[in-house]
Amino acid sequence: MNFQILINGIIIGMSASIPLGPIGILCIQKTINKGHFAGMVAGAGAAFADTFYAVIAGFGVTFITNFIEEQQIYIKIIGGIILLILGYRIFSTNPAIQIRKNRNNNNFLTDFFAIFILTLSNPMTIFFFGAAFAGFGIVREQSNWAELLQLIGGVFLGAAAWWFILTTFVNIFRKKFRLKRLWWINKIAGSLVILFGVFVIISLFFIKF
Template sequence: MITETVNAVIILVKGILIGFAVSAPMGPIGVLCVQKTINKGRFVGFVSGLGAASADSVYAIIAVFSLGFLQKFFTDNQFILQIVGICVLLFLGIKIFTTNQTKQIRKRARKKHSGVLEDFISVFFLTLSNPLTIIFFGASIAALGIFEYKHTFLTQVIIVLGVFLGASFWWFLLTGFVNLFRHKFRLKQLWWMNKISGGIIIILTLIAAVGMYLSGN
């Protein structure tokens, strides 16, 4: 009993490490959550991060439970999903770059937390549009030797739970750190932050598009 408990804790910790590692690289999703934290507050930024964590958990479920039909769907439609993700990210980058935050801040003063669910859903599907994430999970699970332990339904659930907790912890830390400096930003600085955030998202998305094109040739 004690051995099983220890193994469960070890598996949970490894799952947390995987979730943290997959979220930590500052790609377009990270920049987007930072921008939302600065413009809308920590709560909205964190909820947006939870959208990414939830999408990562979906891929963890696919990797851990080896759902063949879903793996086939994502593999067969990988190119289309990547195209959709790139188009949406480009749209978001341009929108952030061109948005007048002065007007939006005044609107939020009257309705502070509007659109939280929309932020969660949009980031969830944006993160889900990168099916290559499943390869990361598969490689990480193999590298950490998680299935050296007894392979049961419970261990699979623990891994997925760990991934979600690890990813959520990263977004909690990131949005908390950004929020410390949020109130030091004046409207002019927020305007520049939007230009920078939008520009970074556009550049990273274009780099991803070029990488996808080169890998296909």
Template sequence: MYDILYLFKGMLVGLMVSIPLGPMGVLIIQKTLHKGALSGFIAGMGAASADFFYASVAAFGLGYVINTVQTHELLLQIIGGIFLLCIGLKIYFDNPIRQIRQRRQGRVSKTGLLGDYLSLFFLTVSNPITVVVFMAVFAGMSVFGESSSMLGELLVVIGVLLGGGVWWYTLSTLVNIFRKKFRLRVLITINRVSGLVITILGALVILAAFAPFKNLVIH
């Protein structure tokens, strides 16, 4: 019974990591506005799955993975920044009206949903600082304690995934409700602004890889 507390601790950590609206949040909001709640939620689960991966690395102390991530930290951050730049520019120049028409005609394919999931997964997992964030949060919140078991650690990382999933489901559902009240001209403006914001954030991530403030977190 006591081990179940680890699940709730993990969910709290997952919520804490997911709620701050960085570029991932902007991307998920944009996908929800133009493709619907399902697309936004699936994309959010891509980010939550990447968090699950890094939480597992932090919880189980997978030394090889940590060393590999640290060794390629600069490369991963640059790749993530370039990926953000490309996505931001694509969003900026995309036609949201065409996307909305495709959705109304039921043309949101499984391939499209898979793409939403994978794009957010790889964007989030390309930020190696995430594993450090989880290590710090686990330590700061005393998530495991002195008597933690393998089952407790497993429940924590599962909780991280569930907590992230709860947040992205809530966010995509709320955005989808208000989406219906937006006029097309407003959606076009949102598309341009979100694309510009993500492009700028991508540039900052690349710059941060070569600057003293290398701990920029793209989440």
């Protein structure tokens, strides 16, 4: 095993996850409202989606890359709509009612796939991984399958580690939030996610058809 390649993958995976965008806000909100495990499940959805794009970039699946590039407008439209819907749901959620529901039903699988699909709706991620791999001197033609698998594994570990760190940190202060603060957190988080959705949709007008 080439530990340098694994470490490079971990660094790249964390670098892809650390910027606090709508995914980070959603994971924080779920951790505060539903608990550490819910936040980790949501983060795992993002980590798997990032790893999927890393696989495409690492193994050079050209037809998928071309498809994503050609359909990025529609992918962004879907992503923007999902953000608007999720943002509205968070904004309008009553934390007291949500806490009662969480005690009886925690649909973690839904949270996982919602974040997974939402992360996939950002097609620029694949180009980030392509540039990052090149920046670390990882050339597909000069790397064997074992090295590429180590790299992809490192990306997943790095992304998963970041979401674990973030949700653990948020969970430490979770019990200090009372219902009134949770109400405001939902309003702020929902508003930010809606703004991200609006930004995504507005950005479509700057894409050359």
